[in-house]
Amino acid sequence: MHAMAQQHIVAAPVKVKNSQQQIIDQLHQQCQQNDALIMLHGGDGYGKTTIAELFLEQASDYAECAFVTANERSTVDRLRAQILNQLFGTISLSDETLSRQIQRQQPLRHAVIVIDNGQQLPDSFLAECVATVSQLSAIGQRVSIIIAADSRWAYQQKPAPHLRLQGPVMLEIQPLSKDEQVRLVQALLPDRLKRLWSLDRIQQFLSTINGYPGEIQQRLQLALATQAQRYKDAPAEPQEHDDSISEDDVTLSDNAPTGGRSIKLRYIIACALALSLVMGAYLNRQPLLDWWQAQTASEPEPQQPVEQQTAAEPQPEAERPELPKFEPLTQQTLELMPADLAISYRDALSDLNRVAAAENDPRELDVALIKQQPVAQPNEAEAPVATPKLPYQTDDIAARDPQRFGLQIAVISTEALLGEFRSDYQLAEITEVYQRNDGRFVISYGNFDSLQQARAGVAQLPEAVQQMEPWAKSFAAMQAEINQPGQE
Numbered sequence: 001m002h003a004m005a006q007q008h009i010v011a012a013p014v015k016v017k018n019s020q021q022q023i024i025d026q027l028h029q030q031c032q033q034n035d036a037l038i039m040l041h042g043g044d045g046y047g048k049t050t051i052a053e054l055f056l057e058q059a060s061d062y063a064e065c066a067f068v069t070a071n072e073r074s075t076v077d078r079l080r081a082q083i084l085n086q087l088f089g090t091i092s093l094s095d096e097t098l099s100r101q102i103q104r105q106q107p108l109r110h111a112v113i114v115i116d117n118g119q120q121l122p123d124s125f126l127a128e129c130v131a132t133v134s135q136l137s138a139i140g141q142r143v144s145i146i147i148a149a150d151s152r153w154a155y156q157q158k159p160a161p162h163l164r165l166q167g168p169v170m171l172e173i174q175p176l177s178k179d180e181q182v183r184l185v186q187a188l189l190p191d192r193l194k195r196l197w198s199l200d201r202i203q204q205f206l207s208t209i210n211g212y213p214g215e216i217q218q219r220l221q222l223a224l225a226t227q228a229q230r231y232k233d234a235p236a237e238p239q240e241h242d243d244s245i246s247e248d249d250v251t252l253s254d255n256a257p258t259g260g261r262s263i264k265l266r267y268i269i270a271c272a273l274a275l276s277l278v279m280g281a282y283l284n285r286q287p288l289l290d291w292w293q294a295q296t297a298s299e300p301e302p303q304q305p306v307e308q309q310t311a312a313e314p315q316p317e318a319e320r321p322e323l324p325k326f327e328p329l330t331q332q333t334l335e336l337m338p339a340d341l342a343i344s345y346r347d348a349l350s351d352l353n354r355v356a357a358a359e360n361d362p363r364e365l366d367v368a369l370i371k372q373q374p375v376a377q378p379n380e381a382e383a384p385v386a387t388p389k390l391p392y393q394t395d396d397i398a399a400r401d402p403q404r405f406g407l408q409i410a411v412i413s414t415e416a417l418l419g420e421f422r423s424d425y426q427l428a429e430i431t432e433v434y435q436r437n438d439g440r441f442v443i444s445y446g447n448f449d450s451l452q453q454a455r456a457g458v459a460q461l462p463e464a465v466q467q468m469e470p471w472a473k474s475f476a477a478m479q480a481e482i483n484q485p486g487q488e
Contacts (some may be wrong), residue, residue: 016054020047023173024055030057030113030169033143035137037130038146041119042156042173045214048148051173052114053451053472055146058479063110063144067471070120079125082469089411089440090234099132100141106413116147126157130168144419165375175211184213188220198391349471392433392441394482400474405454407472409443409461418443425465437483444478445470458468 016024024039024113027212030038054064066086080098086088088105102111115121115129129145136143149152151172158167176184184196185202197205209219281288307424346357389395412418418441420429431445446463450456454472461470 017176019174020051020054020175021179023051023171024058027055027146028059030171031110031146034167034169035133035142035144036153036206037133037168038144039154039157039170040148041151041170042145043151043212045218046173046212047214048173049116050213051118052146052148056112056114056471057474057477058471059112059478063112064108065471066111068114068469069114069116070118073118074122076125076128078446078467079115079121080128085468086410086471087111087113087328089413089417095394097131098128099135099301102132102141103135103139107141111144112167113143113145115145115147118147119153125227154443158445166373168245171310173212176213176216178203178211179210181216182218184279185220188217190224193224218278235286257460339391390482391435393444394434397432397434397444398479398482400475400479405446405448405451405472405474407454407457407470408473409465409468412441412443415441425435425464427463430461434478434482436481442478442481444473448472451466 027038027040030036040048040052053067053465059065062088064266066083068086070079076094080101081091083098084101084105086389087102087108090105094101113129124210126147133143135143142327147168154168154170156235158170175181182199182202185197189197204218205223206216207337292424365390390398409427410421412421418433422431422433422443427443427445433441433443435441446454446457451472458466
């Protein structure tokens with residue numbers, strides 16, 4: 001049944017809903033105003049990872065960002081090394097705490113660290129994150145740490161009230177609005193089932209769901225799989241007293257019974273065309289009868305001998321009867337057709353028009369894309385000034401579509417360390433490098449259409465690089481870091 005469901009439903013594209021953007025705005029506000037650990041919590045399917053990545057994409061405009069995912073193999077040393085590598089481009093070889101190692105690096109204007117799947121964090125590292133925020137804020141270094149985790153685990157990390165300690169800031173993910181839920185279901189439905197799921201049916205389906213994107217997708221997948229299996233196992237003859245089958249449930253799968261309700265559209269059209277020809281002949285029966293009688297009444301004259309033909313006077317040629325003219329079917333003649341035939345013929349034409357219109361109907365796009373800032377146009381009176389070529393692939397990165405995505409592998413502080421790093425991990429042939437406006441070098445990989453494709457592209461990298469957990473980053477954010485001449 002699970003395999004059947006995969007054939008009927010596809011994953012919804014990554015989109016920023018208004019309710020999700022409200023949570024992202026709260027994260028921005030907490031990072032800008034408070035120096036405390038932030039818990040982004042919710043249940044399975046609430047969209048914690050999606051919201052965390054979308055927030056990090058926006059936060060890269062004002063902070064240095066790092067994104068790591070905890071799992072059962074995560075150790076304190078490994079988590080610490082991943083964060084330092086993404087923030088400073090260095091590889092940690094020390095057992096010192098995260099706070100001490102950040103203080104040894106070049107100061108950052110603002111560092112934002114996002115840790116996903118927080119319930120898998122070691123207890124000692126969680127305490128180290130709390131100490132890092134408090135210690136660095138005391139010396140004026142702004143650091144924000146956000147942990148996305150399950151709600152039950154997140155509330156267990158709050159200190160007891162009698163200890164009088166500052167606990168983490170709790171941000172719970174809220175469900176989608178009713179309108180967003182309906183639009184998500186419409187986006188998830190296969191094209192051939194969308195017209196069968198009316199607005200009332202979608203609202204009835206959502207009445208028993210809490211309204212989170214992962215839950216909606218899972219329940220819809222189960223509903224379509226169960227429905228398809230029911231029609232596959234149904235007997236050939238329709239059962240009496242079966243109130244569970246409605247008119248909207250007809251022809252949900254290719255294996256549905258071929259009863260009166262499931263007649264395919266091509267048979268309806270063929271029958272309608274044949275009957276329309278018969279009715280046309282019936283409506284023009286009188287001219288046909290007159291023409292037939294004229295043919296049968298005119299008998300051929302006996303042939304005369306050649307001598308008599310020459311002697312005989314020329315006879316006028318008999319006028320041939322005119323052929324009947326068939327009148328085209330109009331709305332008035334269509335009304336004279338049987339009621340059932342006229343209805344089925346109109347339905348067939350209506351279905352064809354609906355299919356043709358659906359192919360040209362653009363799908364709704366509500367993705368909050370980062371707008372590309374306009375490039376200043378040169379003055380016609382002034383002579384164009386040649387732009388100096390930037391090192392490595394910086395010019396190529398700056399010229400790419402800002403709405404596409406790449407993978408950031410590491411940030412390297414010196415050019416010598418950059419060459420060693422790419423050589424040690426065999427990245428020289430498959431990656432690109434651009435230089436930020438602060439002089440550091442960023443190793444980037446790939447050119448992907450969407451955030452989901454960029455995440456899946458991590459599997460194309462060497463295994464040792466995958467353990468560094470590269471994170472998806474739009475070319476708009478990369479271009480903001482380059483800040484090449486001519487851009488404001």
